[in-house]
Amino acid sequence: xxxxxxxxxxxxxxxxxxxxxxxxxxxxxxxxxxxxxxxxxxxxxxxxxxxxxxxxxxxxxxxxxxxxxxxxxxxxxxxxxxxxxxxxxxxxxxxxxx
Amino acid sequence: xxxxxxxxxxxxxxxxxxxxxxxxxxxxxxxxxxxxxxxxxxxxxxxxxxxxxxxxxxxxxxxxxxxxxxxxxxxxxxxxxxxxxxxxxxxxxxxxxxxxxxxxxxxxxxxxxxxxxxxxxxxxxxxxxxxxxxxxxxxxxxxxxxxxxxxxxxxxxxxxxxxxxxxxxxxxxxxxxxxxxxxxxxxxxxxxxxxxxxxxxxxxxxxxxxxxxxxxxxxxxxxxxxxxxxxxxxxxxxxxxxxxxxxxxxxxxxxxxxxxxxxxxxxxxxxxxxxxxxxxxxxxxxxxxxxxxxxxxxxxxxxxxxxxxxxxxxxxxxxxxxxxxxxxxxxxxxxxxxxxxxxxxxxxxxxxxxxxxxxxxxxxxxxxxxxxxxxxxxxxxxxxxxxxxxxxxxxxxxxxxxxxxxxxxxxxxxxxxxxxxxxxxxxxxxxxxxxxxxxxxxxxxxxxxxxxxxxxxxxxxxxxxxxxxxxxxxxxxxxxxxxxxxxxxxxxxxxxxxxxxxxxxxxxxxxxxxxxxxxxxxxxxxxxxxxxxxxxxxxxxxxxxx
Numbered sequence: 123x124x125x126x127x128x129x130x131x132x133x134x135x136x137x138x139x140x141x142x143x144x145x146x147x148x149x150x151x152x153x154x155x156x157x158x159x160x161x162x163x164x165x166x167x168x169x170x171x172x173x174x175x176x177x178x179x180x181x182x183x184x185x186x187x188x189x190x191x192x193x194x195x196x197x198x199x200x201x202x203x204x205x206x207x208x209x210x211x212x213x214x215x216x217x218x219x220x
Numbered sequence: 221x222x223x224x225x226x227x228x229x230x231x232x233x234x235x236x237x238x239x240x241x242x243x244x245x246x247x248x249x250x251x252x253x254x255x256x257x258x259x260x261x262x263x264x265x266x267x268x269x270x271x272x273x274x275x276x277x278x279x280x281x282x283x284x285x286x287x288x289x290x291x292x293x294x295x296x297x298x299x300x301x302x303x304x305x306x307x308x309x310x311x312x313x314x315x316x317x318x319x320x321x322x323x324x325x326x327x328x329x330x331x332x333x334x335x336x337x338x339x340x341x342x343x344x345x346x347x348x349x350x351x352x353x354x355x356x357x358x359x360x361x362x363x364x365x366x367x368x369x370x371x372x373x374x375x376x377x378x379x380x381x382x383x384x385x386x387x388x389x390x391x392x393x394x395x396x397x398x399x400x401x402x403x404x405x406x407x408x409x410x411x412x413x414x415x416x417x418x419x420x421x422x423x424x425x426x427x428x429x430x431x432x433x434x435x436x437x438x439x440x441x442x443x444x445x446x447x448x449x450x451x452x453x454x455x456x457x458x459x460x461x462x463x464x465x466x467x468x469x470x471x472x473x474x475x476x477x478x479x480x481x482x483x484x485x486x487x488x489x490x491x492x493x494x495x496x497x498x499x500x501x502x503x504x505x506x507x508x509x510x511x512x513x514x515x516x517x518x519x520x521x522x523x524x525x526x527x528x529x530x531x532x533x534x535x536x537x538x539x540x541x542x543x544x545x546x547x548x549x550x551x552x553x554x555x556x557x558x559x560x561x562x563x564x565x566x567x568x569x570x571x572x573x574x575x576x577x578x579x580x581x582x583x584x585x586x587x588x589x590x591x592x593x594x595x596x597x598x599x600x601x602x603x604x605x606x607x608x609x610x611x612x613x614x615x616x617x618x619x620x621x622x623x624x625x626x627x628x629x630x631x632x633x634x635x636x637x638x639x640x641x642x643x644x645x646x647x648x649x650x651x652x653x654x655x656x657x658x659x660x661x662x663x664x665x666x667x668x669x670x671x672x673x674x675x676x677x678x679x680x681x682x683x684x685x686x687x688x689x690x691x692x693x694x695x696x697x698x699x700x701x702x703x704x705x706x707x708x709x710x711x712x713x714x715x716x717x718x719x720x721x722x723x724x725x726x727x728x729x730x731x732x733x734x735x736x737x738x739x740x741x742x743x744x745x746x747x748x749x750x751x752x753x754x755x756x757x758x759x760x761x762x763x764x765x766x
Contacts, residue, residue: 132247133317134271172253173267190692192633195642196269200634202562202644206300206315 123153123181126161127193128174136196137171138186144171146208148197149185187218194219221282221585222367222512224332231375232329235336239263240322247319262342264335265321269637272316275338276328280348280366280390281309281588281595285579288586290331292571298324303571304635305556305564307628307677308387309347309588310338314635336374341382343373343454347389349397350553350589353513354597356545360417362392362409364510365446368501371509372447379454383461384469386454387426399590399704401425401434402680404471405453410440417443423453423483424475427674431710432472437484445491448500452491456483515546516583516598522548526601533608535659536619541604550601552582554594554611555618555626559655560648563629564592573614581607590677591628591665593621623658624666624731625651628677632670632687633694639670641687641694642720649724654731661731664744667702680704682745683730684711685723696723700730700756701748714757726760733759 125148126139137144138151139161145151154161158176165171178189188194198215199207209215224232239259246256260266264275276291283291291311295303298320299313306312316324328334337344346366353361369388373379379386389398392409400406406422418440425434441449457471460478475483524547528534542551554574557563566574574594578586581603587595599607611617620626627650630636632643647668654661667681671688678684684699695717702711718726731744733756738747748756 129267129271132319134267134315136270166253169247169249191694192269192637192639195633199270200644201642202634202648 123179123186124155124158124176125151125179125186125188126154126158126174126176127151127188127196128162128165128171131169131172138197139165139174148179148188151179151186153181191219221284222279222363222509228332229329232332232334232336235263235334236322236325236329239325243318243322258340260318260321261339262336263321263325264338265316265318266339267637268314269633269635269639271314272318272321273635274313274316274321274324274335275306276311276313276333276335277338277345278310278333278588279370280346280352280363281350281590282352282363283586283588284331285575285584285586287331287333288575288578289572290327290333292568292575294324294327295568295571297327302565302567304562304631305566305588305592305594307590307592307630307675308345309350309590310345311588312631314631339385340380341384341386342380343369343376343382343386343388346370346373347387347398347403347590349391349393350587350595351397351542351551351597352392352587353515354544354549354551355393356543357395358393358545359411360392360409361510361513362390364506364513365392365407365409365419365443366390367509367513368447368506369450372450372501379458382454382458383463384466384471386457386471388450394706396704396706396708397589399677399680399708401708402427402431402677402704403434405450406434407446407450409443412440419443419446419449421449421453423487424472424480426470426472427677427679428470429467429672429674430470430472431674431679432476433708433710434472435475435480437480437487444503444506445495445500448494449487449491451499452487452494455490455494456486460486516585518546518549518598519600520548522600523602524548526604530605532612532619533605536608536617537604539619539623540621541599544598546598548601550599550604552596552599552604552607553589553621554596554616555620556593556616557620557626557651558615558618559625560652562644563627563647566594570614570616573610574616577607577610591626593626620658622663622665624654624661624664624683624727625658626665627651628665628667628681630669630671630676632668632676636670636675638673639687640672640689641670641696643668643670643676643685643687646685646687646696646720646723649720650727653724653728661735662743664731665703666727677704678702679710680708681711682743682748683727685727686713688717690717694720696720698723698726698730698760700753701745703745712753714753714760716761729759729762730756
């Protein structure tokens with residue numbers, strides 16, 4: 123699947139396109155199919171996102187797993203500061219990234 | 221140390237106001253991202269893997285206690301309670317909000333700091349010897365010359381859009397502690413046979429994807445022509461440096477392609493022309509700057525001995541202090557590399573504590589080193605034990621300067637959008653694996669970069685590690701034999717790369733061979749240079765018996 127990620131213009135936080143808006147959580151990301159570039163341009167122009175990018179991912183149960191480690195780290199946070207992670211209560215988050 | 225005059229302060233205050241307006245216009249839609257991006261980068265604000273990242277300039281690595289305290293306060297107030305000291309003697313914050321960035325710049329300006337020219341194709345923050353003004357082996361304090369370069373290069377209209385970024389370093393001793401020959405321009409302040417001061421110019425060094433050691437193009441430029449000669453070097457580069465290919469745009473490529481002799485000929489020709497224009501700042505300005513770097517009021521008649529009966533303190537003194545030019549004082553390096561820690565990271569509390577310790581023990585002065593540590597340059601020997609106890613209590617007492625645990629590591633893929641692999645976890649594993657034998661191994665400079673851009677100086681490590689992306693999987697190459705010092709050399713790749721655990725094993729095999737092979741007094745680098753790559757390669761890639 124193709125998903126869309128970017129950063130919130132004001133806070134800089136990593137966000138994921140949900141089909142209706144932007145979420146901090148990668149599991150909310152939806153398949154944008156061939157429409158990624160079009161959505162990205164529209165959302166960037168509306169200042170809802172900065173640096174939008176279409177990436178490859180797979181759906182795994184209730185979650186979405188970006189294909190490349192770079193984007194899995196983006197989804198969770200620095201692997202060396204799990205206290206700052208979006209999944210700080212999940213001891214398996216590190217394995218998910220790697 | 222240098223204190224802003226009214227002109228400096230007006231410039232940074234005006235810049236804060238400009239940036240506040242630019243951010244406002246970005247947020248209200250008057251500026252698109254492609255218009256805003258170069259403006260935010262000129263103020264050190266990047267968009268990184270997780271958020272905006274702000275890089276703050278620390279000119280030649282020198283900070284006052286008040287400035288350091290502000291860096292700690294910013295970490296708490298605007299970030300997530302920590303900062304990352306970088307290999308260019310700066311500090312970076314990883315979790316900045318765009319709408320708060322102007323407030324951060326205003327707070328920085330209130331203590332004479334800024335983020336100007338910490339990005340972009342301009343002359344970046346000038347670096348220097350972290351022991352400047354304190355160490356016994358320098359001929360003069362290099363910082364006034366670095367400050368003169370800062371003033372000359374700040375907002376220099378001709379050099380604001382160079383073909384590529386441009387980094388300068390200034391030292392004033394034969395012991396190069398600033399990786400001077402790995403800069404676009406490295407300057408060594410020297411004396412000639414007549415005792416006159418001059419500047420030796422090394423031009424065209426750098427790391428990155430095409431590492432090069434800068435050749436000396438002029439061994440003695442009179443000190444009152446240093447800025448004019450720098451201008452000539454930059455002008456030739458600005459004129460002929462490649463703008464068609466960013467990978468070939470650094471001055472090292474120009475010097476290499478033209479050849480040192482032809483580049484030098486063109487610089488000398490330009491220099492002759494520039495001398496007729498009287499561009500050099502008046503010597504009175506240099507003298508004004510020098511006066512601000514006068515020695516602090518050192519006490520005389522202090523005891524010059526130390527009570528080393530506490531073995532842990534004795535080890536710290538042995539590893540983390542250097543001989544001061546003033547009897548009764550020490551130069552102290554605070555390691556930001558605790559076992560298993562993140563190289564260069566310090567919490568807001570630790571940053572403020574170091575500020576307080578500088579006020580109490582070091583005439584209000586600190587330095588950031590390119591090896592991502594902090595220096596208290598002027599500590600009385602009689603107070604060193606009390607200082608060390610406070611550092612120990614705060615997790616800042618690691619006695620590992622220049623040991624294998626004193627690792628330089630870039631932020632890597634944990635933070636950086638350019639990185640291909642993570643650097644920090646590798647550093648942590650090596651630090652933990654070797655903690656018990658790092659003293660036995662002795663001096664070993666290990667440097668890790670998460671991509672070919674080489675922010676972690678892997679080319680210059682006695683052992684270097686380069687993270688690469690192999691079909692979406694992190695892979696690490698090992699290099700041996702690099703050095704950033706006066707004996708500057710570039711590391712050579714040993715062979716095929718390996719995964720995160722494999723690279724730690726490879727480092728252990730290399731150090732085991734060193735321990736088994738070294739002769740008396742040999743550092744790892746010395747042994748490598750004596751025996752060459754082959755035995756190390758055999759040891760690293762040997763097959764375990766089935």
